[in-house]
Amino acid sequence: MALHSFNKDPTELTKTIGLYMHSKTFFVISFFLFTAISNAQFIGGWHDTDSLKIGRFDHAAINLNNGYIMVAGGYTETDPGGTIVTELFNTTTQRWEYGPPMNKGRAYHHLVGMNDGSIMAIGGFAERTCEILDLNDWTWSYTDSVNVKKYWWGRTSTLMEDGNILITGGANFDSSFASCEIYDVDSGKWRLTGKLKTSRERHIATLLNDGRILVTGGRTHNQSPFVYQKSCEIFDPVTETWSYVDSMEYPRIDHSATLLPDGRVLVVGGEQTICEIYNPTTNQWSEAGSVEFAFGYNNAFKLSNNKYLLLIQYDGTIRGQEGWELFSLESFESIGYSKFDRKILTMKSAKINDNSVIVMGGLERIGMNYVSANYCQIYDLTTGIEETVNEQVFAIELNSYPNPFNSSANITLNLPASGKVSLSVFNILGEKVTTIHSGYLTEGNHIFNYTPTNISSGTYFLQLQSQQQTKSIKLIYLK
The missing domain is CATH 2.120.10.80 (Kelch-type beta propeller)
Known part of the structure; x- marks a missing residue:
């Protein structure tokens, strides 16, 4: 697990990926996005x-x-x-x-x-x-x-x-x-x-x-x-x-x-x-x-x-x-x-x-x-630079359990801010299988239940697309 520090640009996004596992039926992948919010940094x-x-x-x-x-x-x-x-x-x-x-x-x-x-x-x-x-x-x-x-x-x-x-x-x-x-x-x-x-x-x-x-x-x-x-x-x-x-x-x-x-x-x-x-x-x-x-x-x-x-x-x-x-x-x-x-x-x-x-x-x-x-x-712009930066850490989490699954999977996500979110499943060819959610979600935790229909056993990818980023995790479906 690597954590990258900020360079001279305090608004640069830095991220770390944490992998947590596992029991026989429980598998979680969490993505964390760290960013500096510079609401105290005035340039000029x-x-x-x-x-x-x-x-x-x-x-x-x-x-x-x-x-x-x-x-x-x-x-x-x-x-x-x-x-x-x-x-x-x-x-x-x-x-x-x-x-x-x-x-x-x-x-x-x-x-x-x-x-x-x-x-x-x-x-x-x-x-x-x-x-x-x-x-x-x-x-x-x-x-x-x-x-x-x-x-x-x-x-x-x-x-x-x-x-x-x-x-x-x-x-x-x-x-x-x-x-x-x-x-x-x-x-x-x-x-x-x-x-x-x-x-x-x-x-x-x-x-x-x-x-x-x-x-x-x-x-x-x-x-x-x-x-x-x-x-x-x-x-x-x-x-x-x-x-x-x-x-x-x-x-x-x-x-x-x-x-x-x-x-x-x-x-x-x-x-x-x-x-x-x-x-x-x-x-x-x-x-x-x-x-x-x-x-x-x-x-x-x-x-x-x-x-x-x-x-x-x-x-x-x-x-x-x-x-x-x-x-x-x-x-x-x-x-x-x-x-x-x-x-x-x-x-x-x-x-x-x-x-x-x-x-x-x-x-x-x-x-x-x-x-x-x-x-x-x-x-x-060239005067009055105040270098104070108010750093806050936000985490965007995307989880699926159990994984592998054979009937349905629980999808959980945590949003640091409200906004438009798309949550979809793709096969290994990059073809969209289904859209679980597309629309506005409020800040905080959300749970979706995914029950596949008319698909075969195999590897799939769950993709979360928000205003800030796009993230994917692997799903393994076993009939």
Whole structure:
């Protein structure tokens, strides 16, 4: 029996296999999985930085191509209908300054960077107008208005491979939309395009490497109660049509969807702790680790040459789930997380460089009151390393007795955490004989009775597949 120690990566899985035997009719094989759970290990640190000139929430933020980060619009104490004021964060001096004011006050709007470097402000709450910022003369000019009002925060805006802009879904107070529109940069006009198969809001759109656009999850708003979606669709920019693709295992809303270097898409959060990966080549979803926080991960940033994913969480409600989490894109594990000291909802975030991210403004809860926040903080991956690791040992046990058996066998397993589990029997050719269980199991001990039918005497394999691992033990059946 060998026990391997941890290397420099505290999240490395190490395991030992114990073999216990035996009486004439009793045979047990137990598998133990040891892992370090690093909920006290934080990589990187936060520090305060220059505050916004004015507090704001439900604003928009975007990186410009000249080293600045812009925030625009949002609700303020003096502009409850949405402000025209913009601000620019100099990533070198880390100071804020006023930027060129928009023509129209906006909130719940989107900012989209176009291929020529200009910025488009799209719509807003009960707002159809759009305007474009020319970075050469720093002026905003109106362009064509969208055809359908997108009242809430629930739509998406995506710069397509050809330089046009696609907006999808959204909602008003009565229902969610299936309508989609494309802004043609050559004509400067919006036009309706193919509708989503399912109307949805608060979904996420991701531009794939082949130019198609994947839409995941969201909520259908024209039904009572709301229907939270696990369905997914892909937009073909050639035919301008939507097609259903494989659904996620779990419904999600306000999640993050990150395009990985290999072309797959990682979704995190959205009121789920289990993460999933979509493979466009196989059109299949698979589970990919888990996070500690479940809510509102729609701010996600790849850092350190795609080694980590920084998740900026806000709940969007009064539940106080605002926080951050660092997720490994190599091991697909959470390696650090914490709540923010201040309860600020709907904050906006932007990437400064490959190691740092800034969070800006939001709606701050102070006691029972809410105020527009001008507070800003910067996360730096290269500072503030705390090396404390809280190690816990978990055991996953899979047993069968008696073994050999001639009528039935008792299968016992012990799960360290709740999750989806598949328990199946295979013959020596690798063909599945039967599935004993497939579905969700709670943490703890479980017992199953296996009585074979229509199989011959011989050697078989019992396979346990869980979120964490796949394990097999040998079964010997004697009629």
